[in-house]
Amino acid sequence: MEPHELAQWMQQEHERIGELMRLLREKIAAVPQTWVDEWLGELRDRFEHIRAHLQKRMALKEHEGYLAGVLERRPTLSDTVDRLRHEHTELARIADGIYRTLRESAPTDRLLLHDCCRRIEHFLTHVELHEGDENRLVLAVFTRDIGTEG
Secondary structure, eight states: OOHHHHHHHHHHHHHHHHHHHHHHHHHHTOOOSSOHHHHHHHHHHHHHHHHHHHHHHHHHHHHTSHHHHHHHHOGGGHHHHHHHHHHHHHHHHHHHHHHHHHHHOOTTOHHHHHHHHHHHHHHHHHHHHHHHHHHHHHHHHHHOOOOOOO
């Protein structure tokens, strides 16, 4: 992927994830007192949407995306790339745990639902921090010319 194509793809993905996160944060702002069945169904759908999108996106980054390009250009960043790849695994595990709780929770499980909302907020914060690290890495590698000696 060319640097300009990568930048455009990352910008589009950043906007898409931002919108999905905004909608999810609206949903978890408060557990309603009534119509909890509908709210929980919508929460499950929204969380599954962002979860699936992130999993697909992380797989693309690792297998067809920029991580290989980063290593080609700057092999000394292998520790950073390994950390980001490991975070993909951790984020997927966190998301799976949250989704499992959402699937198993009933509308009467008020404490579990409140707890799950806080877990979702923490998860989204982790995603934002991870995305920032990835974006800074890509900018550093694909926009800086490290030069050569000679």
